[in-house]
Amino acid sequence: MSDARREPWPDPSPEPQYATMAQQAEAASFGMWVFLATEVLFFGGMLLAYAWARGSFPAGFAEAGRHTKIFIGSVNTVVLLTSSFTMAWAVNAAEHGRRRPTAWLLAATALLALLFLALKGVEYHQEWTEHLVPGLNFREEGPNAHAVELFYFLYFMLTGIHGIHVTIGIGLIAVTMVRAWRGAFSERYYTPVEVTGLYWHFVDIVWIFLYPLIYLVGRSGP
Amino acid sequence: MTTATVTGKTDEPVVGTRNYLTEGGVTLRSWLLTRDHKRIAILYTLSITLFFFVGGAAATLIRLNLVTPPGIFTPDVYNRLFTLHGIVMVWFFLIPSIPNTMGNFLIPLMIGAKDLAFPRLNLLSWYLYMAAGLLALFAIVIGGVDTGWTFYTPFSSMYSNGYVVLALAAVFTAGFSSILTGLNFIVTTHRMRAPGMTWYRLPVFVWSNYATSIIMVLATPVLAITLALVAVERLLQVGIFDPALGGDPLLFQHLFWFYSHPAVYIMILPGFGVISEVVPCFARKPLFGYKFVVWSSITISVIGFFVWAHHMFVAGISLYAGLVFSLLSYVIAVPSAIKVFNWTATLHKGWISFDAPMLYALGFIGLFTIGGLTGLFLANLAFDVHVTDTYFVVAHFHYIMVGGMVSAYFAGLHYWWPKVTGRLYHEWWARIAALLIFFGFNLTFFPQFILGYLGMQRRYFSYAPEFQLWNIFSSAGASVLAVGYVLPFFYLGWSLFRGQRAGANPWAATGLEWQTSSPPPTHNFDRTPTVTRPPYQYRPEPEPQDV
Numbered sequence: 001m002s003d004a005r006r007e008p009w010p011d012p013s014p015e016p017q018y019a020t021m022a023q024q025a026e027a028a029s030f031g032m033w034v035f036l037a038t039e040v041l042f043f044g045g046m047l048l049a050y051a052w053a054r055g056s057f058p059a060g061f062a063e064a065g066r067h068t069k070i071f072i073g074s075v076n077t078v079v080l081l082t083s084s085f086t087m088a089w090a091v092n093a094a095e096h097g098r099r100r101p102t103a104w105l106l107a108a109t110a111l112l113a114l115l116f117l118a119l120k121g122v123e124y125h126q127e128w129t130e131h132l133v134p135g136l137n138f139r140e141e142g143p144n145a146h147a148v149e150l151f152y153f154l155y156f157m158l159t160g161i162h163g164i165h166v167t168i169g170i171g172l173i174a175v176t177m178v179r180a181w182r183g184a185f186s187e188r189y190y191t192p193v194e195v196t197g198l199y200w201h202f203v204d205i206v207w208i209f210l211y212p213l214i215y216l217v218g219r220s221g222p
Numbered sequence: 223m224t225t226a227t228v229t230g231k232t233d234e235p236v237v238g239t240r241n242y243l244t245e246g247g248v249t250l251r252s253w254l255l256t257r258d259h260k261r262i263a264i265l266y267t268l269s270i271t272l273f274f275f276v277g278g279a280a281a282t283l284i285r286l287n288l289v290t291p292p293g294i295f296t297p298d299v300y301n302r303l304f305t306l307h308g309i310v311m312v313w314f315f316l317i318p319s320i321p322n323t324m325g326n327f328l329i330p331l332m333i334g335a336k337d338l339a340f341p342r343l344n345l346l347s348w349y350l351y352m353a354a355g356l357l358a359l360f361a362i363v364i365g366g367v368d369t370g371w372t373f374y375t376p377f378s379s380m381y382s383n384g385y386v387v388l389a390l391a392a393v394f395t396a397g398f399s400s401i402l403t404g405l406n407f408i409v410t411t412h413r414m415r416a417p418g419m420t421w422y423r424l425p426v427f428v429w430s431n432y433a434t435s436i437i438m439v440l441a442t443p444v445l446a447i448t449l450a451l452v453a454v455e456r457l458l459q460v461g462i463f464d465p466a467l468g469g470d471p472l473l474f475q476h477l478f479w480f481y482s483h484p485a486v487y488i489m490i491l492p493g494f495g496v497i498s499e500v501v502p503c504f505a506r507k508p509l510f511g512y513k514f515v516v517w518s519s520i521t522i523s524v525i526g527f528f529v530w531a532h533h534m535f536v537a538g539i540s541l542y543a544g545l546v547f548s549l550l551s552y553v554i555a556v557p558s559a560i561k562v563f564n565w566t567a568t569l570h571k572g573w574i575s576f577d578a579p580m581l582y583a584l585g586f587i588g589l590f591t592i593g594g595l596t597g598l599f600l601a602n603l604a605f606d607v608h609v610t611d612t613y614f615v616v617a618h619f620h621y622i623m624v625g626g627m628v629s630a631y632f633a634g635l636h637y638w639w640p641k642v643t644g645r646l647y648h649e650w651w652a653r654i655a656a657l658l659i660f661f662g663f664n665l666t667f668f669p670q671f672i673l674g675y676l677g678m679q680r681r682y683f684s685y686a687p688e689f690q691l692w693n694i695f696s697s698a699g700a701s702v703l704a705v706g707y708v709l710p711f712f713y714l715g716w717s718l719f720r721g722q723r724a725g726a727n728p729w730a731a732t733g734l735e736w737q738t739s740s741p742p743p744t745h746n747f748d749r750t751p752t753v754t755r756p757p758y759q760y761r762p763e764p765e766p767q768d769v
């Protein structure tokens with residue numbers, strides 16, 4: 001066991017464009033950071049739209065916010081934060097060359113992510129039955145109907161695109177998990193685990209912003 | 223007068239022994255699955271040339287229509303023509319033009335690397351670009367789009383009868399292609415430099431593409447999400463840009479120009495890079511004020527993010543916002559002016575030769591200066607109100623985009639042609655084309671300044687009869703310009719098969735890309751070079767062995 005752990009696979013050689021593995025690792029994690037900068041601006045456009053709409057229709061947004069499913073939203077926040085914890089732990093295990101714990105922790109992360117998506121699905125279903133889906137079956141009366149529709153338009157755009165990111169994350173984590181299980185990583189080379197971790201924490205942070213904007217704002221006032 | 227054209231040293235390896243064009247096979251498959259940045263650059267060059275001619279054909283028809291006031295096309299067709307021209311030229315030619323062709327080819331060579339940091343991502347970027355381009359062409363073929371390249375809401379999201387969603391999807395996809403390119407360039411510049419290649423030894427071309435990449439990575443995602451919101455608004459008839467739905471069209475304009483003003487610098491900064499390489503080489507002098515040129519690029523890419531609302535002075539923003547954006551738009555002229563002063567100071571007392579790349583570069587300096595100065599007119603609130611949406615604006619940005627960027631593209635194309643192909647082109651034909659383009663361009667677009675000042679509105683299929691004389695000048699100029707653009711096809715094509723062998727360094731230029739053979743081998747250098755000197759170590763006289 002210990003032999004298998006120490007020398008699971010021969011150390012990989014860098015791709016032809018790199019001089020050393022260290023250079024390759026640095027490039028990979030730096031590349032992910034740059035990509036995350038892109039992502040910040042990608043979500044930023046929608047958050048600006050949200051800020052403008054909420055500023056224009058405070059009453060409508062408060063009303064819409066009270067329709068949101070705060071219980072599911074809160075549970076999902078816990079689920080996603082926990083998945084970030086298992087992810088961080090997986091990176092730590094990989095750093096110490098612990099093959100199986102790395103794979104198991106990645107599996108836990110992926111399962112928590114799936115749980116998040118499942119709960120989100122339940123939430124979407126409830127919203128569908130309550131006729132809160134703009135453009136498809138929206139039905140809302142009262143003076144704030146338009147603003148409520150705007151809120152839900154942004155809600156579905158934001159959580160939908162976040163959901164796509166979660167789905168991509170599950171794919172990345174699954175691939176990394178299989179590679180970890182097969183012993184592709186070692187103390188000297190675990191860049192894919194680290195880079196996947198960076199991405200996953202970003203997906204988590206986006207949710208940290210979405211949670212109060214969606215579930216809490218409508219409940220703060222009278 | 224002298225010319226820097228010498229045939230290169232005789233001890234250079236003979237072309238064809240080992241270069242990226244033949245190494246690794248010559249099958250179509252070997253090209254379509256290549257990870258070599260040089261081959262991907264060639265793929266890009268072929269595809270953007272195709273789109274340049276598609277966009278150019280639309281421009282030709284536009285100028286044809288405007289020869290007489292009633293024109294030859296219905297308003298509907300005309301609207302589709304200028305939209306096609308705008309979308310294709312902006313996203314499928316100008317944005318990728320220099321970065322994805324010369325940037326792709328040269329950045330690894332210039333910094334002494336074997337390839338970009340992420341070769342597979344680079345190839346993916348080209349496939350995304352092609353998918354986007356074909357989608358755009360498909361939208362055009364089945365009926366076209368009539369929104370203008372700006373996709374203003376609520377027209378685009380509610381009323382337009384064109385294939386808007388398809389066009390939006392095309393631009394969205396093209397955006398991710400340029401994000402990936404920008405990401406690749408940033409990481410490459412940080413992590414792949416050869417030993418001794420410090421930041422201040424980087425050629426300005428690399429710096430310019432680095433500054434461009436920052437904009438690509440930070441501005442393009444905002445465009446992507448904005449266009450996605452427009453598409454959903456159009457598909458589901460619900461959204462935040464249409465006032466009838468409680469939305470705000472100004473929000474769209476803010477988001478759109480938050481990308482599209484910086485995008486102007488995506489289109490021009492790489493051109494600055496090319497000019498900064500060509501001018502020192504053909505003046506045989508080091509670039510004057512290297513650090514100023516470098517930092518003005520970075521400054522432009524930063525301040526460029528804070529001037530967008532100068533496109534909205536008459537759209538209903540507050541006077542206070544207008545004043546702030548006007549002031550910032552003046553501020554950003556400073557770094558651009560610094561560059562022009564540095565290039566002209568480089569020329570001062572230089573040993574200048576007027577080879578084709580230099581002719582294009584000098585044309586660039588003049589035309590960019592006119593474009594830049596008229597930009598200051600437009601940054602002025604009062605004057606802008608007078609000429610908003612007139613041909614004055616059209617003329618202004620064509621001086622930057624066509625007079626500037628396309629000239630820079632041709633300057634670079636001619637300058638690095640021997641490196642890319644290993645062949646020399648016919649110098650006199652190239653000079654004739656450069657002059658035709660310069661004069662044709664001015665004849666086309668200078669009258670448009672006058673037309674705009676007199677009040678001719680842009681984007682109309684027809685105009686008042688008193689504007690006809692200037693329009694005829696403009697269309698005549700466009701024909702000259704068209705000849706100038708078609709000519710290189712012939713003499714460059716000829717050089718591919720019959721041109722004289724170039725040798726490694728036909729211009730006796732400095733820079734790592736000239737130290738390897740032409741065309742370079744797949745991995746660029748036989749041994750990773752070590753850099754010991756700053757760039758542009760030109761001396762006023764030609765090197766002794768070249769005399």
Ligand SMILES: [Cu+2]
Binds near residue numbers: 482483486530532533
């Ligand atoms: Cu602008």
